[in-house]
Amino acid sequence: MNVTLRQLRAFVTLAKLGSFTEAATALHITQPTLSGLIKELEQALGVQIVNRTTRKVELSSVGKEFLPLTARILQDLDEALRAITDIKELKSGTVRVAAPQLMACTLLTDVVSSFSQLYPGVDVRLSDSLVEDVLPRVQGGEVDFGIGPERTENRDIAAHLLFDMPFVAVLPQQHPLTRHEHLTWAEFLGHPLISLEGEYTQILRRELHAASDQLNYAPTKEVSFMTTALSMASAGLGVTVCLPYARSLLSLYQLQTRTLSEPTVRRKFHLLVRKDRVISPAAQAFFDYLLAYVAQQKWGSMAQ
Amino acid sequence: MNVTLRQLRAFVTLAKLGSFTEAATALHITQPTLSGLIKELEQALGVQIVNRTTRKVELSSVGKEFLPLTARILQDLDEALRAITDIKELKSGTVRVAAPQLMACTLLTDVVSSFSQLYPGVDVRLSDSLVEDVLPRVQGGEVDFGIGPERTENRDIAAHLLFDMPFVAVLPQQHPLTRHEHLTWAEFLGHPLISLEGEYTQILRRELHAASDQLNYAPTKEVSFMTTALSMASAGLGVTVCLPYARSLLSLYQLQTRTLSEPTVRRKFHLLVRKDRVISPAAQAFFDYLLAYVAQQKWGSMAQ
């Protein structure tokens, strides 16, 4: 016979109320059942812990030693369950998200700030990463999920489409091109161009070239981070292209955007989650919130 | 559905071993049973705590939070059970005994010292009391049991006979009476007598007088404690009577004892226990030990 939680609860309640009948009522069991539980507990312990006559119930000396120990155990258990409930109900918890630097400082900052108002107990940790670092961080379990552009299929990672949006032209205020409501790439590429080092530029150049031999995506300046590119554009050093999710930063720099067509070049971004992991309730909530947030944005109208 | 200890144990073991099959073996249950236990626990908590595929088992983020809490609870429970076992096996525990002062410093000191060698973990606390304070201390629950002379029947207190022994004469060395092997009260009472104040003397006088008009128990000195009386007798200030259980003290004072007859006056001492209480294993052990110790003494041969 083994000690059970029910027996311990019975014992503590009995000790507190000093009566089998009352304690049984409090525990929502019958008095014979409680009697049996205490008896079982005493058998399991091998010692009598309650001195009882039909008139009086009191703890034996062993029972007096045992009571605080059990009371503490039950209290700790309740606390543990409450901790879990808090996590479940998003009163506490942590979400770790890896996202490219530009997204971290624009879209995600917006989302995090409104999510945090809704769930003040949840700690959202943004890991602003290089694009190529997002996937490893998800795979390594450093973060609950990541956000990244399209990737080759990965066995371990599930990808949920977050958005699919077209590149827009980014122009300083008063730039001649701002006179046009819409731009074509051909019109746009005639101006000094700031772009990013690496894949970003190469893939874009390839796509444009594939659409038309005439289109030559040839940046005059290349920097590492889009924030730098935007800053430079704001200073009148050139034009650049980016995705409309960076809206908040664009307006901060007082930059204008225009849709770019012929061709329309789109980028998909995905939420990346490890398939073998169930993410925490907080992470799940943020995940859902992010999807809903993005869904209600009208990126199409971003060309202001 | 409620959380059970078995579920928690299953969870902790599973977390430690990282495999349902292994953990099930360790817990001496089958794998499907363990599977069910974890499922129940997750249902009870309302959250998934283990991410599992057929190839890998690992804790979810919630599970990682829950693990230390449950591990601690189980550890505390084990400790509590061990504490009870220790008490049961007399590796720890406390005995509180109330006894008259003379008995505390003689018989009981001897018993306690040999009992303590046998059960070093048990703490025996002697409460050396006035004879009339023993019973109240037992009744009030201050002590596990008491030792006292015969009393009127008491509803709440059970009395176990500890011993029944005759008064002996206590003589300084070289006292003229030591020449006799045995004494009669008539011979004895002819010498300067030291006795105790109160009931002790009065009852004795009454008993002797009832046996023979000739016997007049008339102390020349009265003190409060037998230890004082013995000390005075040792100094040659008179003779006194006491019960042979004080053997160790008598030999310390180098006092001689002689049996006293015509009449033989006896005193019973009892172990006094509250009827409504089950005493602790340590107290029970000491109780038994004391009875056995006394039983093997040959008080009759005390007249050296």
Add this chain to the structure above:
DNA sequence: TGACATTCATCGCTTGTCCCGATAAGTGGA
């Protein structure tokens, strides 16, 4: 690429045990 080995999940079935109601037994008070 496919068969195999391994591991966890699911499903009936049996066994046991848990709890309840009824009732007995014990105790203090009138």
Add this chain to the structure above:
DNA sequence: TCCACTTATCGGGACAAGCGATGAATGTCA
């Protein structure tokens, strides 16, 4: 000595726990 009240015991019915068999998923090796 009876009554009121409290705990202990007992028998039966319902429920659940655990087992074995089986299914499903996944990594491995030929």
